[in-house]
Amino acid sequence: MPLPKVVIVGRPNVGKSSLLNWLAGRRISIVDDVAGVTRDRIGALVQLAEEPEPRFFELVDTGGVGMVDRDDLSDDVDRQIDTAMSEADLILFVVDIREDLMPLDEEVAQRLRYLKTPVILVMNKADYPDLDQRGGEFYKLGRGKPIPISTRENRNRKELLKLIDKMLPDVHDALKPADAAMKIAVVGRPNTGKSTFINTLARAERMIVSERPGTTRDSVDVHFDLDGLPFLAIDTAGVKRKAKIKESLDFYSIHRAERSVRRADVVLMFLDPTQGITRLDKQLADYVAKEYKPCIFTINKWDLMLADRDDPSQANMARFANVVQHAFRNMSYMPLAFITAQTGKNVKAVLNLAQSLFKQANRRISTGTLNRVLREAVAAHAPAMRENRAPRIYYATQVGTAPPTIVLFVNSPRLFEGTYQRYLLNTFREKLPFRDIPIKLYLRARKQAEPGSPRPRADGDGAAVDPDDLDLDVMGDEGGHPGQGVRYLDHEVNELLSDLDG
Ligand SMILES: Nc1nc2c(ncn2[C@@H]2O[C@H](COP(=O)(O)OP(=O)(O)OP(=O)(O)O)[C@@H](O)[C@H]2O)c(=O)[nH]1
Numbered sequence: 001m002p003l004p005k006v007v008i009v010g011r012p013n014v015g016k017s018s019l020l021n022w023l024a025g026r027r028i029s030i031v032d033d034v035a036g037v038t039r040d041r042i043g044a045l046v047q048l049a050e051e052p053e054p055r056f057f058e059l060v061d062t063g064g065v066g067m068v069d070r071d072d073l074s075d076d077v078d079r080q081i082d083t084a085m086s087e088a089d090l091i092l093f094v095v096d097i098r099e100d101l102m103p104l105d106e107e108v109a110q111r112l113r114y115l116k117t118p119v120i121l122v123m124n125k126a127d128y129p130d131l132d133q134r135g136g137e138f139y140k141l142g143r144g145k146p147i148p149i150s151t152r153e154n155r156n157r158k159e160l161l162k163l164i165d166k167m168l169p170d171v172h173d174a175l176k177p178a179d180a181a182m183k184i185a186v187v188g189r190p191n192t193g194k195s196t197f198i199n200t201l202a203r204a205e206r207m208i209v210s211e212r213p214g215t216t217r218d219s220v221d222v223h224f225d226l227d228g229l230p231f232l233a234i235d236t237a238g239v240k241r242k243a244k245i246k247e248s249l250d251f252y253s254i255h256r257a258e259r260s261v262r263r264a265d266v267v268l269m270f271l272d273p274t275q276g277i278t279r280l281d282k283q284l285a286d287y288v289a290k291e292y293k294p295c296i297f298t299i300n301k302w303d304l305m306l307a308d309r310d311d312p313s314q315a316n317m318a319r320f321a322n323v324v325q326h327a328f329r330n331m332s333y334m335p336l337a338f339i340t341a342q343t344g345k346n347v348k349a350v351l352n353l354a355q356s357l358f359k360q361a362n363r364r365i366s367t368g369t370l371n372r373v374l375r376e377a378v379a380a381h382a383p384a385m386r387e388n389r390a391p392r393i394y395y396a397t398q399v400g401t402a403p404p405t406i407v408l409f410v411n412s413p414r415l416f417e418g419t420y421q422r423y424l425l426n427t428f429r430e431k432l433p434f435r436d437i438p439i440k441l442y443l444r445a446r447k448q449a450e451p452g453s454p455r456p457r458a459d460g461d462g463a464a465v466d467p468d469d470l471d472l473d474v475m476g477d478e479g480g481h482p483g484q485g486v487r488y489l490d491h492e493v494n495e496l497l498s499d500l501d502g
C-alpha cells in the first residue's frame with residue numbers, strides 16, 4: 001500500500017506552509033511573511049489513527065516549488081498543479097477567507113477542474129467564528145462546502161482531519177493492477193543518446209510499440225512490451241523524428257525533465273562518458289533524489305570508451321564508476337549501467353534492471369522482519385548519547401511503498417544525528433530487498449516503550465506540544481559513501497538487441 005499523499009495547493013500567502021506545520025503538529029514553523037519566498041517543497045507525516053494500528057498520510061506543500069517568478073505567478077500555479085496531479089490522492093486547495101476571491105484562486109480552481117483527484121476547499125485565516133460567513137464567496141469556486149479553519153487560532157483542526165480521513169480514497173483501491181506498465185523516464189543532457197535509446201527500443205522486433213501524446217508538446221508516451229512485461233517510456237521527445245532542434249538544457253527543458261521524473265516509476269539518467277559530468281547533471285540527479293525515485297545512472301556511448309583496445313573495459317568501467325560515485329556521492333545506492341544505445345548493447349539488461357528497481361520500490365516488509373533488522377543494527381552499533389540523554393528506538397514500521405517509507409518510533413527525534421539515520425538507511429538497504437533504491441525515513445516521538453500503550457498526542461487542539469514530540473523532517477538518502485555499492489551492468493548474455501542496426 002502506498003502511503004496516501006495529500007498535496008496542498010493555493011496562491012501565495014494564503015497560509016499553505018502554516019497549514020502543513022499545523023497539521024503535522026509542529027510548533028516550529030517554517031513560515032515566511034514574504035509572499036512567494038523561494039523554498040523547496042516540504043513534506044510531513046501526519047497521523048490519522050493511533051496505535052496499535054497507526055495510520056498516516058504524507059502532507060506535501062507545493063508552494064514555491066522551484067523558482068517563483070513574481071511576474072508570472074500562474075507558472076507557479078502550473079507547477080503546483082503538476083505536482084498535485086502526478087502525486088496526490090487528495091488535494092487541499094487553500095484560500096484566504098479574509099481576502100476577496102482573487103483571479104489566481106480562480107485560476108487554481110480552473111486547473112483543478114480537470115483532475116479526478118478529490119479536492120477539499122480550505123478557507124484559512126478564519127481566526128474567529130464571525131469570519132466564517134465571509135466564506136460564501138468561495139462557493140463560486142465550485143468545490144462544494146468549504147471548511148473554515150485558522151492555523152493561527154487553532155480552529156477546526158480535528159474537523160479538517162476527519163474530513164481528510166473521509167475523503168482520502170482507499171489507497172488499496174488505488175493500487176496499480178499487477179499488469180500495469182512500468183513508467184520509465186529517460187532524462188539527461190542533450191546529445192547523450194536518449195532518442196537513440198528509444199528508437200532502438202522502438203525498432204526491436206519483439207517489442208510492440210505504440211505511441212500516444214505525452215503531457216508536453218512534442219512528446220509522446222511510448223508503450224512497448226519486453227518479454228511479456230509492459231513498459232511505458234514517458235514524455236519522449238520526437239521518437240523516430242530525427243530532425244530536431246538541439247535545445248540546451250535550459251529552464252524549459254529542466255522543467256520538462258522534472259515533470260517526467262515525477263511521473264516515472266523508474267528514471268534512467270543518461271550520462272555521456274565522453275563529455276564528463278556537469279552541474280546540470282547534478283541538478284537533475286538531485287531532483288531525482290529529492291523525489292525518491294529509483295534511478296539507474298545509464299552511461300551511454302560506451303562503445304566510444306572501448307575504442308582504446310589496450311584498456312580493459314572493466315578497468316575503464318571502474319574508473320568511470322568512480323567519477324560518477326564521486327560526483328553523486330549522496331546517491332551511491334543508484335546502480336550504474338554501461339550501454340551502447342546505438343547498437344542495443346545492454347539495452348535490454350538496463351530495462352530488466354529497471355524492472356528490478358520497480359519491484360524493490362513496491363515491496364512491503366513485515367513489521368516483524370523490519371524490527372529484527374532494526375534490532376540487529378542497533379546491537380551492532382548503538383546511537384551515541386546526546387545532550388546527556390540516551391537515544392532510544394522503540395520500533396519501526398513500513399507505512400508506504402514507492403518509495404518504501406519507514407517510520408521509526410523513538411524517545412526523541414532530536415537525539416538522532418544524520419549520520420546515525422544514514423547508518424540505519426544503509427543497513428535497511430543492505431538487509432532488506434531495497435538494495436538499489438531510496439528509502440524514506442521518518443522519526444516520530446513516542447513516550448512509551450510498548451506499542452499499544454497510549455501516547456501523548458502532538459495534537460495541537462489545546463494540548464501542549466512537547467518540543468521533543470516534533471516530527472523530524474524526512475531524512476533523505478544523503479551522504480552515502482563514495483565507492484560503496486558500485487555495481488556495473490555489462491551482461492554479455494543480454495546482448496539480444498545488439499544487432500538491431502545491422
Ligand atoms: N490571521 C491569520 N494569519 C495566518 C493564518 N495562517 C497563516 N497566516 C499568515 O499568513 C501569511 C502567509 O502564511 P504562509 O504559511 O507563509 O503562506 P503560504 O501560502 O505558504 O505562502 P507562500 O510561501 O508565499 O506560498 C503569514 O504571515 C502567516 O502568519 C491564520 O490562520 N490566520
Ligand SMILES: Nc1nc2c(ncn2[C@@H]2O[C@H](COP(=O)(O)OP(=O)(O)OP(=O)(O)O)[C@@H](O)[C@H]2O)c(=O)[nH]1
Nearest residue numbers: 189190191192193194195196246300301340341342
Ligand atoms: N557512438 C555512439 N553514439 C551514440 C550512441 N547513442 C547515441 N549516439 C549519438 O549521439 C548523438 C546524440 O544522440 P541523440 O539520441 O540525438 O541524443 P539525445 O539525448 O536524444 O539528444 P537531445 O534530443 O538533444 O536531448 C547522435 O549523433 C547519436 O548517433 C552510442 O551508443 N554510441
